[in-house]
Structures are given as C-alpha cells and as structure tokens.
Amino acid sequence: QVQLVESGGGVVQPGRSLRLSCEASGFTLSHYAMHWVRQAPGKGLEWVAVTMYDGRNENYADSVKGRFTISRDNSKNTLYLQVDSLRTDDTAVYYCARPLGKRGFDVWGQGTLVTVSS
Amino acid sequence: DIQLTQSPSFLSASVGDRVTITCRASQDISSYLAWYQQKPGNAPKLLIYAASTLQSGVPSRFSGSGSGTEFTLTISSLQPEDFATYYCHQLSSYWLTFGGGTRVEIK
Numbered sequence: 001q002v003q004l005v006e007s008g009g010g011v012v013q014p015g016r017s018l019r020l021s022c023e024a025s026g027f028t029l030s031h032y033a034m035h036w037v038r039q040a041p042g043k044g045l046e047w048v049a050v051t052m053y054d055g056r057n058e059n060y061a062d063s064v065k066g067r068f069t070i071s072r073d074n075s076k077n078t079l080y081l082q083v084d085s086l087r088t089d090d091t092a093v094y095y096c097a098r099p100l101g102k103r104g105f106d107v108w109g110q111g112t113l114v115t116v117s118s
Numbered sequence: 119d120i121q122l123t124q125s126p127s128f129l130s131a132s133v134g135d136r137v138t139i140t141c142r143a144s145q146d147i148s149s150y151l152a153w154y155q156q157k158p159g160n161a162p163k164l165l166i167y168a169a170s171t172l173q174s175g176v177p178s179r180f181s182g183s184g185s186g187t188e189f190t191l192t193i194s195s196l197q198p199e200d201f202a203t204y205y206c207h208q209l210s211s212y213w214l215t216f217g218g219g220t221r222v223e224i225k
C-alpha cells in the first residue's frame with residue numbers, strides 16, 4: 001500500500017546536524033513534489049520545505065532557510081532532509097508528506113522525533 | 119507569507135452537536151485550502167481539499183465551504199471518534215502555511 005516511513009531522528013546537541021530520511025513505497029516518488037512538515041511538542045503544524053519532482057527546485061520556510069536542505073533520490077524512492085546548525089526550537093516531530101497537487105497532503109509518514117538539547 | 123487564523127482555538131461539544139470551525143486567510147487564496155484531523159500521537163489526516171471536496175473515505179458528516187479569505191469546516195453531528203485537533207492549510211502560495219489548530223473536546 002501507499003506508505004511513507006521516516007527515520008533518522010534522535011537527540012542531538014545544539015549546533016549539530018542530522019539527516020532525516022523518508023522512504024516511499026506503493027507509488028513512484030518521481031511523480032510527486034514532496035514536503036517536510038514539523039510539529040513541536042504540544043504545538044501546531046509548521047511547513048518546512050518542498051522539493052519538486054526532479055529535485056531541481058526547492059523552497060524553504062524562513063525559519064529553516066540556510067540551515068536545512070531538502071533533497072531526493074528518486075532511484076531509491078527516498079526523500080531527505082539535512083538539518084544543520086540545529087537549535088533548541090527545532091525540536092519537533094518531522095513528517096514527510098505527499099501532495100495531491102495543490103489540493104492538500106493525502107499521504108503522511110508516521111513522523112520522526114528530533115530533540116535538540118544540551 | 120499568507121497567515122491563516124483559525125477560530126475558535128478550543129471548543130467543547132457533545133456527541134450529536136453541530137460544530138463549525140472558521141479559517142480566515144490574510145489574503146485571497148481562491149479555493150486552495152485543505153482541512154486535516156489529527157489525533158494525539160498520529161499524523162494529520164486529510165479530510166477536505168479544494169475548500170469543499172471530501173477526501174475519499176471521509177464520512178459525509180464532514181463538509182467544507184468558502185473561498186477567497188473565509189472558510190469553514192462543519193461537522194454535522196459530532197461522533198466520539200471526531201474528538202481531535204483540526205487544522206486548515208493553504209496551498210495557494212509557494213510558501214505553505216497552516217492554521218493554529220482547533221482542539222475539539224468532549225463536553
């Protein structure tokens with residue numbers, strides 16, 4: 001079935017880096033733009049980044065621009081988020097999500113928790 | 119960035135109640151609005167897209183309306199499984215945004 005599975009979260013000190021992965025199954029990743037969305041503990045949803053079908057174009061929320069990099073390997077059906085220069089306010093569950101065109105996100109992963117703490 | 123303001127942020131209701139949640143956009147987003155339901159520990163679930171189209175498999179007691187800057191999500195008869203947090207989401211601009219959420223709790 002159509003599924004997204006994130007991995008790579010963990011506990012990390014401020015200023016360090018992580019690479020999050022999102023493996024897609026049940027559909028062809030190269031047919032879709034893909035997004036990352038995060039949710040801080042007890043807070044709402046925050047859109048983070050998007051990468052277009054071929055990975056040649058991306059866009060970021062102002063809060064992460066210059067520190068996070070979204071990428072994809074369509075041959076591996078996998079989406080990535082490189083998170084650098086982490087801050088305590090980056091602590092969140094990070095979800096990858098598949099868009100239904102411009103109509104909403106119809107498939108979400110289960111999320112991976114990133115905790116930034118000294 | 120386009121701001122989305124949801125109201126109320128919290129509501130207490132009983133099973134069988136009709137519930138309406140409002141989402142206001144800071145500028146015209148046409149019908150590029152989606153609604154999600156999220157239960158604790160779970161990812162959001164798409165309920166409504168294009169402001170008023172019910173996602174496949176979603177019960178018909180959920181409905182959406184609006185265009186431009188004002189949108190509503192209505193649950194016609196609240197069921198026990200509907201107690202959750204609801205978010206609106208605009209996909210009009212290249213920088214996507216979500217509303218702050220509405221938590222629906224049992225009265």
